[in-house]
Amino acid sequence: MKTLLPSLLAALLLPGFSGAADWTPTKDPTKGKDLAAIGRPVDVYQHDTKPEWGYPAPQKDTFVVVHPKEDRIGAPLYVVLHSAGHDVMSCVKCTAEVGNHDIYRSPDDFYALYLDCRANKGDWWWGGMHLKDEGLIKKNSGGEPMPVEKRVIDCVTWVMQTYGIDPNRVYLSGNSMGGSGTLGIGMRHGDVFAAIKANVPAGIEHVSNRLYFPPQSLPKDLKLPDPPVVVDYSAPNDGWSAGHDRFIRAMNDRKYALYFYWGPFGHANNSAQIMKVNDLINSFDWLNVKKNEAYPAFTNATGNGKIPWPDNLKEKGAVQINAFFRWKNMTDSKDKFDMSLFLADLKTTLEIPKQATADVSLRRVQSLGVKPGETLKWTFGTAKGDVQADAEGILTIPGLTMAATPETLTVRR
Numbered sequence: 001m002k003t004l005l006p007s008l009l010a011a012l013l014l015p016g017f018s019g020a021a022d023w024t025p026t027k028d029p030t031k032g033k034d035l036a037a038i039g040r041p042v043d044v045y046q047h048d049t050k051p052e053w054g055y056p057a058p059q060k061d062t063f064v065v066v067h068p069k070e071d072r073i074g075a076p077l078y079v080v081l082h083s084a085g086h087d088v089m090s091c092v093k094c095t096a097e098v099g100n101h102d103i104y105r106s107p108d109d110f111y112a113l114y115l116d117c118r119a120n121k122g123d124w125w126w127g128g129m130h131l132k133d134e135g136l137i138k139k140n141s142g143g144e145p146m147p148v149e150k151r152v153i154d155c156v157t158w159v160m161q162t163y164g165i166d167p168n169r170v171y172l173s174g175n176s177m178g179g180s181g182t183l184g185i186g187m188r189h190g191d192v193f194a195a196i197k198a199n200v201p202a203g204i205e206h207v208s209n210r211l212y213f214p215p216q217s218l219p220k221d222l223k224l225p226d227p228p229v230v231v232d233y234s235a236p237n238d239g240w241s242a243g244h245d246r247f248i249r250a251m252n253d254r255k256y257a258l259y260f261y262w263g264p265f266g267h268a269n270n271s272a273q274i275m276k277v278n279d280l281i282n283s284f285d286w287l288n289v290k291k292n293e294a295y296p297a298f299t300n301a302t303g304n305g306k307i308p309w310p311d312n313l314k315e316k317g318a319v320q321i322n323a324f325f326r327w328k329n330m331t332d333s334k335d336k337f338d339m340s341l342f343l344a345d346l347k348t349t350l351e352i353p354k355q356a357t358a359d360v361s362l363r364r365v366q367s368l369g370v371k372p373g374e375t376l377k378w379t380f381g382t383a384k385g386d387v388q389a390d391a392e393g394i395l396t397i398p399g400l401t402m403a404a405t406p407e408t409l410t411v412r413r
Contacts, residue, residue, distance in 0.1 A: 023047065023048065023050050023154075024047075025045035025046065025047035025063070025155075025158060026045060026046055026047065027043055027044065027045055028044045028045065028046055028062075029044075031044040031062075031089070032044045034089060034093075035064070035089070035092050035093065037093065037096040038066065038092060038093070038095050038096045039096070040066050040067055040068075040069065040108075041066070041067040041071075042064060042065070042066050042067070042092070043064070043065040043067070044062065044063075044064050045062065045063050045064070045065070046060060046061070046062050047060070047061055047062075047063075047155075048060065049061075049147075049151070050150075050151075050154065052150070053147040053150045053151050053154070054146075054147045054150065055147045059119070059120045059123070060119065060120075061115075061116055061119055061120070061151065062088050062089075062116050062119065063088060063113060063114060063115045063116060063155055063159075064088055064089070064092050064113070064114040065111060065112070065113055065114075065159055065163065066092065066095075066106065066111065066112040066113075066114070067111060068108060068109045068110055068111055069108045069109065070109075073163075073164035074164060074165075074166045075109065075110060075111050075163075075164075075165060075166065076107075076109075076110045076111070076165070076166055076169035076170070076171065076287070077110065077111045077112070077113060077156070077159065077160060077163075077165040077166075077169070077170045077171070078106035078107065078110045078111070078112040078113070078171050078173065078287075079112075079113045079115070079156055079170065079171065079172045079173065079193075080103075080104050080106070080112060080113065080114045080115070080173055080174065080178070081115060081117075081125050081152075081172070081173070081174035081175075081177075081178030081179075081181040081182055081185075082104070082114070082115075082116070082117070082118075082174070082175070082177075082178050083101070083174075083175045083176035083177050083178050083179075083202075083269075084124070084176060084177040084202070085176075086101075086118070087116055087118035087119070088114050088115060088116030088118070091104055091114050092104075092114050098272075099270045099271075099272060099273075100269075100270070101175050101199075101269040101270075102199075102269065102270060102271040102272075103173050103174070103175050103197065103199040103269065103271075104173075104175065107287065110287075111159070111163055111165060113155070113156060113159050115151075115152055115155060117148060117181075123147075123148050124148065124177060124181075125148060125152075125174070125177055125178055125180060125181025125182075125184070125185065125206075126177055126180040126181055126184060126202070126203065126205070126206040141205075141209050142209055143209060143210055143211075143212050143216075143219070143222070145185075145188065145210065149181075149184070149185050149188075149210075152181075152185055153185070153189060153192060156170065156192060157192070167291070168194060168290045168291040168292040168293075169194055169287075169290060169291070170192055170193055170194060170291070171193060171194060171195055171196065171197070171286065171287055172185065172186040172193045172196040172197075172228070173196065173197045173198070173199070174198060174199070174201070175199045175200065175269050176199070176200055176201070176202045176240065176267065176269075177202045179198035179199050179200055179201030179202060179232075180198075180201045180202045180203045180204070180205075180206045180207070181206065182196050182197070182198045182201065183196070183198050183201055183204065183206060183207035183230070183232070183247075184206030184207040184209070184210050185210075186227075186228055186230075187207055187210065187211055187227045187228065187230065187256075188210050188211065188224065188227075189225070189228075190224070190225040190226045190227040190228050190291075190364075191225040191291075193228040193291070194228055194229070194289045194290055194291040195228045195229040195230070195231070195286040195287070195289040196228045196229075196230055196231070196286075197230075197231040197232075197286055198230070198231070198232045198233075199233060199269060200233065200234055200235060200238055200240065200241070200266075200267050200268060200269070201232060201234065201240070201241075202240040203240055203242070203243065204243045204244060204246065204247040205243070207247065208243075208246065208247065208250065211224075211227075211250070211254075213246065213247070213250035213254075214246070214250060226363040226364045227256050227257075227363075228289070228291075229257040229259070229286060229289045229295055230251070230256065230257060230258045230259070231259045231260075231284055231286050232244075232247075232258065232259075232260050232261075233260070233261040233262065233274065233278065233281045234260075234262050235262060235263060235264055235265045235266050235267065235268070236262060236263075236264060236308040236309065236312070236313040236314070236315050237264045237265075237266055237313060237314070238265075238266050238267045240267060241262075241309070242309065242310070243309065243310075244262075244307070244309045245307050245309035245310060248260060248307055248321065252299045252300065255297050255299050255359075255361040255363075255394060255396060256297055257295055257296070257297040257298070257322075257363065258297075258321060258322060259284045259286075259321070259322050259323060260320065260321040260322065260323075261278050261280045261281050261318070261319075261320050261321075261323060262278065262305075262308065262318075262319055262320075263277040263278035263316075263317065263318040263319065264277060264314075264315070264316055265277040265278065277318055278318035278319075278320075278350075279318070279347075279348050279349055279350075280318070280320055280323050280346070280348055280350065283323065283344070283346050283348065284323070291364070292364075292366060293329050293332075293364065293366070294329055294332055294337070294339065294362055294363065294364050294365045294366060295327065295363055295364055296325075296327050296339065296341065296360045296361065296362060296363070297360070297361040297363055298322045298325045298358040298359070298360060299358060299359045299361065299396075300358060300359045301321075301322055301325070301356055301357065301358035301359075302353070302356050302357045302358070303324070303353040303356040304320065304321045304322065305317075305319030305320055305321065306319070307321075318349065318350055319350075320350060322358075323344075323350070324343045324344050324346070324352055324353065324356065325341070325343065325344075325356070325358065325402065326341075326342055326343065326344045327339055327340060327341050327342075328340040328406070330408065332365060332366045332367045332368065333367050333368070334367050334368065334369060335368075335412065335413050336368075336410065336411070336412050336413075337362070337365060337368045337410070337411040337412075338408055338409070338410050339362070339408070339409050340406040340407070340408050340409075341360065341380075341400065341402050341406065341407055341408075341409055342402055342403065342404060342405065342406040342407065343355070343356060343402050343403055343404050345404055354403060354404075355401055355402060355403040356401070356402055357399055357400065357401045357402070358399075358400060358402070359396055359397070359398045359399065359400070360396065360397050360400050360409065361394050361395065361396040362394065362395045362396075362397075362411070363394060365395075368411065370389045370393045370394075370395060371389065371393060372389055372390065372391050372392065372393050373388065373389060373391075374388070374389045374393075375387065375388045375389075376389075376395065376411050376412060376413055377411070377412050377413075378395075378397050378409065378410065378411045378412075379409075379410045380397065380400050380407060380408070380409045380410070381407045381408075383400070385397075387411070395411060397409065397411075
C-alpha cells in the first residue's frame with residue numbers, strides 16, 4: 001500500500017513536531033490482514049518510545065491508520081481513543097459493525113488514526129486518574145501532561161505529516177476511558193484538534209486537572225491555545241458521569257465552546273439506542289469545524305436544561321446545553337469581523353426555542369489581531385456597543401438574542 005509523501009504546507013504547520021530521525025514507526029504488513037472485515041485499506045505501525053515522553057522504561061506501542069475509500073493528500077484525520085475494554089485492534093474491528101461503538105467509525109473520505117493504551121500496564125489515556133483509584137489520582141494529578149498524552153500528540157503529528165493530512169481538520173474522539181482521554185488530551189491541544197467528541201466519558205478528573213479547572217486556577221504564565229469545540233454526551237444514570245456539573249460550570253466560566261447532551265441512556269455506545277433517548281447527539285456538525293476559522297463560544301444561555309448532577313440522577317428527560325446555537329463565518333480581516341448567528345432548525349423531540357439569549361465569545365479569530373484590553377465596536381441587528389478584550393484577547397459580547405433567522409454580528413476597530 002502506497003504511503004503518501006508529506007505535504008510541505010502540512011509539515012510547516014504541524015505543532016511541536018521535532019521530526020527526529022531516531023523515531024520512525026515501522027509498518028507491519030502481516031497485522032493489517034486481521035482488519036480486512038472493515039472494508040478499507042489499513043496500515044498497522046509499531047514504534048518505540050521517545051525519551052522526552054518521560055516513560056520510566058522503554059515500551060512498544062501500536063497504532064493503526066485506516067485510509068479513506070480513495071487516498072488523497074489534504075484529507076481530514078479522525079483520531080480515536082478506545083475504551084478500557086478494548087485494545088487498538090479490537091477497537092478498529094468494531095467499525096465493521098454498525099451499532100458497535102459507533103463513535104469509533106470515521107467518515108469514508110477521512111483518514112482515521114487508532115491509538116492503543118492496553119499494551120503496557122498503567123498507560124491509560126486518562127493518565128490513570130479516575131474516581132475509583134485514589135493512588136493514581138494523586139500520581140497523575142496537576143496540569144503536567146503524562147507520557148501517554150505526549151505519545152498521542154507525537155503519533156498524531158507523525159501521521160499528519162506522513163499522510164499529508166489537512167492540518168486544520170484533525171478531530172479527536174473516544175468512548176468511556178477514551179472519552180475521558182478525548183477531553184483531557186484534546187482540550188489542552190487546540191493547536192492540533194479543530195473539534196473533539198466524547199461518548200459517555202469515564203470521568204472529568206483528567207480534563208479538570210490538565211485545564212486547571214476549580215479548585216485549581218490557571219497559572220498566570222501558562223498560555224493555552226484556544227481549545228477545540230467540545231461535544232459531550234453523558235447519562236445521569238451512568239456512575240462514570242459523576243462531576244459533570246463541575247465540568248459544565250468550568251467550561252461556561254472559562255468561555256469555552258461546549259455542546260452537551262444527556263438523558264438516561266447509561267454507559268451506552270450504540271448511537272441508535274442513545275438517540276432513542278436523546279436524538280441530538282449527532283445534530284451538531286463537529287467534523288466541519290476548522291482550526292483556521294473563528295468560532296463562537298455560547299455561555300450563560302437561556303433555553304438550556306437544568307443540570308442533573310449531583311442531586312437529580314434519576315432524571316428521565318432528554319436535555320441539552322447550547323444544542324441549537326449555530327454560526328457561519330463571513331469576514332475575518334484586520335479591521336472587521338463578521339459572523340452570522342442563528343438557531344438551528346432540527347428534527348428533534350426536544351422543543352426548540354423561538355429565540356435564545358447568550359453571551360458570545362469569539363475564539364480562533366484569525367486576522368483581526370485583537371490585543372488584551374483593546375476596545376472595539378460591535379453591532380448585532382439593532383443592538384450595538386463597545387467590547388473590551390480580556391487578558392487573553394478574547395472578545396465577549398453579552399446578551400445577544402438569536403432566532404431561526406440569521407443575524408450578523410459585526411466587530412470593527
